[in-house]
Amino acid sequence: MTLLWIAFGLLLLPAVWLLVTPLRQAPELHRELTEFEASDTTAEQNVAVFKRRLASLEAALARGDIDHERYAEDRLELERSLLEDTEASERRPLQPATAGRFVIPLVMVMVVVAAVVWYQYEGAEGDLALYAVQQEVESHPEGSLEMYVERMEEQAQRQPDNPNVWSALFPIYRETGRIPEAVNALERLIAIEGRVAPLLAQLAQIRFFMAGRELTPEVQALVDETLALDPRQPTVLGLLGIEAFDRGDYETAVDRWRRAIASVGDPNTEQSLREGIRIAQQHMGIAPDDAEAVASGPGINVRVSLDPTLAEMVDEDATVFITARDTEGELPPLAVIRTTAAELPMTVTLDDTTAMSPQARLSMVDEARLMVRVSSSGQATPQPGDLFGELSRTEVTAEDGEPVEVVIDRVFE
Template structure:
């Protein structure tokens, strides 16, 4: 974690510099303002302008261009204008260059504290800890699966709301023969992430094998909930295929496993399901289909040309076939 905090500190340095930089130039800026105010002649210029306009006004009255009433009116307007200009030029005394220096450290502390608090609430500090544990166990010559499990259990107490803790503990418990703890870890993960099909499917599969491959009411409820959310969920379809196979319903087993293979992404699991399909077909006395023995996924289709188009298309024309999702929601499959 030390490199992380060093990186955070380096990122905070520019922000802190932006807070300090204005204070470094405060003295120079105040001296410049003092010099400007000391040499400001705008008031004298306003008075000179007032005097020239008054002289012009008096000359106009002497020439008879304006009467006394107009003269007094214009003079009052000039005096009012001079007073307004003088009022707007009144300046407050400048503060000392050191004013506000105590506020800067407080703001700096607030910035650092707020940044640290925000990262602890919204950052991935917990996930970095998990990664560090994995690397430590992997690089330890005496590291073992049980050692990793103990460290992850300790992290589960420190980070009970971190889904990555429980998603790591679940397979560890499952692979070390602790199904009850695996169920608890998976249920904790579901409580955090929500009842999404992949997690519900794994829970149904785990409880299915714990019940010695029987569809108990609890398992059936999980299967129904999963299929309602995702009718093509491969884990649940594979589970249903196993149950059908165990009960001698090989046709149903083949159907469920074929649907699972069509939606599964793991090549090894898909290969295992294809092996199961071949065994089920042999027990039915049916020769395995070429598509079942093939390594890749695929479908067989029969294509014919409409009679109305037969005369328009040459014998060597190319025909393009597009496979689409029946609901029209997904991209073309092929």
């Protein structure tokens, strides 16, 4: 930031130099004007012209060319003309060369103050601070995503009204699974930028997945508000397609996804939506839009069981979430299956058809981390008392293989 203000001062130097220039040139200009006035003979020339015209007028009177009345009128006109010329040639005394020298420094100070105040309101000092954070983390020997997030959170406290802070934090929170923080960042961004369709659509999407892919009243309200602003908003249309697909309404899902494709700008998202359409058409028993059949992609066979010592803690209608994530924890869940404890033990297949979002699919990674959680409340986020089991690393394979075992044997504290 010090460099910024140094650069700012350097940019002000030309303006200050222009303001000082008249003060530096004043002595020379005063000398030239003094010499000009000293050598000016305009008054003498006007008097000489008056005398010549008066002599001519008297000669005409002597010859009898004009009478005395005409002579008096013409002489009066000559005298009036001389007075006017003499009055116009009178000059005020020249001011000293040092006159007004205190005004220039005052104007200089006012220019500097006005420039600084304007920059405080209209400048990009906050964004430069964000850029400095990025450069610091990139050049740091131990720079990491965690360090970057920590530095950005510090900036969020210093400049909470800068939308670029929250627009940088939101995707990081979302992709690293810090969903409550992601929602808070997105809501802060909406408070600053206004309730515009793209931001409302993202909020609706994240709350939809937080609710276990259910169209809750809160999510429905956000969807309605977004569509009122932009009926072709692709994120919301994709969300509605997922909800319809989960209900088995494949025809509606295809319609929503086709409308989303018409407005989406990301090629990867478009391809994911097209894959979803083909899968929905297969469920409907009709030929896919593309002649080439599309498989569900690589996946993981998982056998889920409950530790017998914990069986008494689980009701049969408790919700079971079977989730696959990337091993680095940088992406949203890649695949999710929701079932009940009454179905345990069970064997399921996680693949692209069980993806939560077209932007995060199991086929995007070679290995995944599996987590199975039993929730008596049915909440998508872990709650104290939930039971869980996990497998830290398993291969995503394109061929059917033996199921990997995940045992629910621990309790969330």
